[in-house]
Amino acid sequence: MTSELIRLGLARATETDVVEVGRGVLPRAGTIIRDALLADGRPAMIVADERTWAAAGKAVHDALVAAGASVVDPLVFPGHPVLYASYDNSEYIRERLRGTGATAVAVGSGTINDLTKLASGELGRRYAVVGTAASMDGYSGFGAPMSVDGVKLTMACPAPAVVIIDLDVAAAAPPTMVASGYGDLAAKIPAGADWILADAVGLDPIDPLAWNLVQSGVAEALARPEALAAGDPDAYAGLVSGLILSGLAMQVYQDTRPASGAEHYFSHLWELRHLGADWDPPLSHGFKVGIGTLAMCAFYERFLERDLAGLDVDAAVASRAPWEAIEADIRSRLSGPLIENGITQTKEKYLNGPALRHRLQTFVDRWPNLRPRLEAQLVPARTLQARLAAAGAPSRPEDIGVTPADVKALFPPAMYYRSRYTVLDLASEAGWFDELVDEVFASGGFYG
Numbered sequence: 299m300t301s302e303l304i305r306l307g308l309a310r311a312t313e314t315d316v317v318e319v320g321r322g323v324l325p326r327a328g329t330i331i332r333d334a335l336l337a338d339g340r341p342a343m344i345v346a347d348e349r350t351w352a353a354a355g356k357a358v359h360d361a362l363v364a365a366g367a368s369v370v371d372p373l374v375f376p377g378h379p380v381l382y383a384s385y386d387n388s389e390y391i392r393e394r395l396r397g398t399g400a401t402a403v404a405v406g407s408g409t410i411n412d413l414t415k416l417a418s419g420e421l422g423r424r425y426a427v428v429g430t431a432a433s434m435d436g437y438s439g440f441g442a443p444m445s446v447d448g449v450k451l452t453m454a455c456p457a458p459a460v461v462i463i464d465l466d467v468a469a470a471a472p473p474t475m476v477a478s479g480y481g482d483l484a485a486k487i488p489a490g491a492d493w494i495l496a497d498a499v500g501l502d503p504i505d506p507l508a509w510n511l512v513q514s515g516v517a518e519a520l521a522r523p524e525a526l527a528a529g530d531p532d533a534y535a536g537l538v539s540g541l542i543l544s545g546l547a548m549q550v551y552q553d554t555r556p557a558s559g560a561e562h563y564f565s566h567l568w569e570l571r572h573l574g575a576d577w578d579p580p581l582s583h584g585f586k587v588g589i590g591t592l593a594m595c596a597f598y599e600r601f602l603e604r605d606l607a608g609l610d611v612d613a614a615v616a617s618r619a620p621w622e623a624i625e626a627d628i629r630s631r632l633s634g635p636l637i638e639n640g641i642t643q644t645k646e647k648y649l650n651g652p653a654l655r656h657r658l659q660t661f662v663d664r665w666p667n668l669r670p671r672l673e674a675q676l677v678p679a680r681t682l683q684a685r686l687a688a689a690g691a692p693s694r695p696e697d698i699g700v701t702p703a704d705v706k707a708l709f710p711p712a713m714y715y716r717s718r719y720t721v722l723d724l725a726s727e728a729g730w731f732d733e734l735v736d737e738v739f740a741s742g743g744f745y746g
């Protein structure tokens with residue numbers, strides 16, 4: 299099932315040619331990379347840190363040599379402090395690649411992959427990644443989140459040509475890494491619900507293949523958090539495949555919509571505030587996403603307690619805040635460069651008058667069909683919370699150093715952060731947004 303999906307995904311993915319996931323695949327990495335990537339005669343250069351060099355880098359280097367590939371000296375960063383995804387580090391890799399004329403083989407997880415992806419992209423060279431942990435879904439994705447002059451940007455660059463993950467290596471990685479991957483995969487639950495809503499009104503139409511790539515394995519991959527926390531390599535297969543398939547879905551769809559919705563915006567906003575950046579190891583993407591995922595699942599529960607089919611569309615349109623009021627709200631809730639960003643992004647999806655009436659009426663008309671799809675897609679926030687905890691991931695705001703009040707205050711910014719349409723927008727258009735947020739945090743609510 300999974301390998302068939304990977305095959306279908308690769309057939310439409312524009313940048314990745316080979317995905318190899320399994321137990322004990324490391325010794326074959328040499329021939330796989332040689333055949334897929336080194337036919338142009340360039341030598342290979344491993345990019346790793348001391349930890350990932352020990353975990354897999356040396357084995358990949360040796361496998362390349364054994365396969366008759368030419369290799370140059372590896373670039374091995376210190377293992378501690380943890381390498382930071384900053385543009386300087388990427389430039390450093392790029393210049394080593396330029397000087398040696400080599401094709402990069404990133405051996406590591408999120409940061410090493412992102413740095414190498416960007417460095418290779420800027421040189422117009424393809425590259426391979428050998429993932430050492432099931433920590434996020436970016437292995438097979440395009441673009442690299444990067445800190446440039448203190449601002450977090452996702453810089454455009456192609457996905458890797460080759461992705462290899464040895465499940466035994468992933469299972470031996472620090473337990474917080476698999477817990478991070480679990481958090482990033484859990485996000486596909488509310489993200490899928492957001493996509494169902496957007497699709498229903500003609501925004502970001504669902505592509506069946508991209509949908510299946512992301513969603514078909516999620517429930518199963520999330521079903522065994524205890525086995526993951528216990529380091530069972532077989533349990534890793536579902537999680538790793540789920541993360542890889544998410545990346546492929548983004549390539550197929552040419553957008554991150556299949557793998558991310560409003561839950562990711564909580565994470566991005568915390569990232570911009572450098573939440574946990576000074577922790578050791580730094581607070582991961584998947585940990586922040588996991589808390590955002592719970593917030594969104596709790597919000598969806600309250601949303602689905604109401605009957606959208608009974609919405610008074612005329613009243614909702616009549617009481618819709620005019621754009622000037624929305625803009626003033628954005629200015630009061632965001633700060634710095636996020637204000638202009640929020641205004642631009644939100645204006646793209648803002649409707650009022652007849653256009654809003656049409657959108658809301660479409661939801662009302664389709665609600666009998668949409669509601670069961672959303673219910674089938676979602677998981678109760680309490681259930682997901684227990685699973686995140688069992689996987690060793692944060693399950694309460696305190697676990698990532700914030701309070702429930704901080705989470706609550708982030709709902710409006712999460713709505714304003716991107717033009718992507720989510721349940722937060724629909725709730726706002728229906729006139730329910732503030733009430734629903736209050737319910738989530740009231741006593742008896744998820745955080746109450």
Ligand SMILES: [Zn+2]
Nearest residue numbers: 435482583587
């Ligand atoms: Zn993510």
